[in-house]
Amino acid sequence: MNILTIDTGTTNTRVCLWRDGQVVAHAARQVGVRDTAISGSRDKLEAAVRETIEEALTQASLDEDAVELVLASGMITSNMGLCEIPHVVAPAGLDTLAAAMRESTVPTVWKRPIWFVPGVRNAVEHIGLHNCEAMDMMRGEEVESFALVERLGLKEPAVIVLPGSHSKFVSIDAKQRIAGCVTTLAGELLHVISHDTILASSLKEGFAKRIDKEMLLAGARSAKQIGLGRACFSVRILDQFAVYDANARANFLLGAVLGSDLLTLKNSSAIRMNPGTRFVVSGKPILREAIALLVEGDDFFSGAVTVLSDDEQRDLAGYGVIAVARVRGLVDTNEPALG
Known part of the structure; x- marks a missing residue:
């Protein structure tokens, strides 16, 4: 099965082409939702995602019709992305994310529907000065976290540290759910x-x-x-x-x-x-x-x-979004295990 995974962040977009559980092509552009925020238009983001997909397909010597599933995660589901989806509320497991996936067509990017995975936010309501510090949210790190839960076989509570421009600390509970995060x-x-x-x-x-x-x-x-x-x-x-x-x-x-x-x-x-x-x-x-x-x-x-080693954290977003899609029933459970 040929699967395209799209990971769009604040400043970068990455696309991987997966075949039989392995990455066979990848491409990236230094374009993210920050460009939408600056310009007020999604044109640059749409073009970057489309071009990154085309580059990955060229690397793999495939045309669009050979791709059976396209999955997207990260800031691409924010109000500055291509398909806004509300965060799901923690605690959230793979099944929670799978149920909240949304199918949408973005004709300027891909001619067939794309499946988008939402982010996760902490369970805090009626935000004000008295409780704003308890609130936090993520888009993209949730699928990376679930990728590591699977790869490492985590069974006990853990804090997953994902350092970057915005360092994210993701709390995993004993039921392998995201209990919350802090940024x-x-x-x-x-x-x-x-x-x-x-x-x-x-x-x-x-x-x-x-x-x-x-x-x-x-x-x-x-x-x-x-x-x-x-x-x-x-x-x-x-x-x-x-x-x-x-x-x-x-x-x-x-x-x-x-x-x-x-x-x-x-x-x-x-x-x-x-x-x-x-x-x-x-x-x-x-x-x-x-x-x-x-x-x-x-x-x-x-x-x-x-x-973690470099190998253990390679292609986390794609690995995690495919794991979510598998729970949703979009990927056959007989599909070879992800590498």
């Missing part, structure tokens, strides 16, 4: 602080190139004790009056920002973090190594930490 701006903060503040001259190459454990943990301690803003300025002090190199200073900043994320996990009402909960950490190598070290070095957390 931070860690990735965007690191980028802005490294490139658009006075610290740019102190960091030179920007992001840390390799882990310096001592400096990473020191940055986290500093943010915890004196706040993120002061910890960040300490990077300039270390540049002006100490002998630490740019990579060491970048690790201090990385520890400060990611350490603030751990404070979120301890104190946020968006998810109820049990200190003994298992951590599953994904992301780019240096980010997942840094997060694992910070968790292991924090006395609050006592659960096992699983750091």
